[in-house]
Amino acid sequence: MASAQGPASSSDSDPRFANIDERKRKRMLSNRESARRSRMRKQKQLEDLVEEVSALQKGNTQILENISVATQRYIEMQSANNVLRAQAMELTDRLRSLNSVLHIMEEFTGYDIDILC
Numbered sequence: 001m002a003s004a005q006g007p008a009s010s011s012d013s014d015p016r017f018a019n020i021d022e023r024k025r026k027r028m029l030s031n032r033e034s035a036r037r038s039r040m041r042k043q044k045q046l047e048d049l050v051e052e053v054s055a056l057q058k059g060n061t062q063i064l065e066n067i068s069v070a071t072q073r074y075i076e077m078q079s080a081n082n083v084l085r086a087q088a089m090e091l092t093d094r095l096r097s098l099n100s101v102l103h104i105m106e107e108f109t110g111y112d113i114d115i116l117c
Contacts, residue, residue, distance in 0.1 A: 102113050 105111075106113055
């Protein structure tokens with residue numbers, strides 16, 4: 001038993017072993033600090049990514065709202081254009097009818113009737 005305690009007690013008093021223990025302790029502290037900084041960096045990266053996701057989701061929501069408004073306006077304009085096309089066709093038909101009447105009147109009266117546009 002004395003031999004088992006002998007090296008332990010001699011390492012306590014030996015300056016070489018004390019130096020190794022001190023370097024080991026400093027390395028352990030350095031590693032702990034490095035691990036703590038690494039965890040903090042990862043936490044910051046995660047927080048930044050969560051903020052970016054939130055901002056992108058908000059942007060996507062805004063884009064979807066803009067698309068919805070633009071689609072609604074497109075439908076309204078398409079409807080208005082259909083009404084205008086129908087009115088233009090109706091007016092074209094009426095003009096053709098009036099021109100036919102004028103041509104018939106020209107044939108019966110012999111007068112040349114000019115239409116001012």
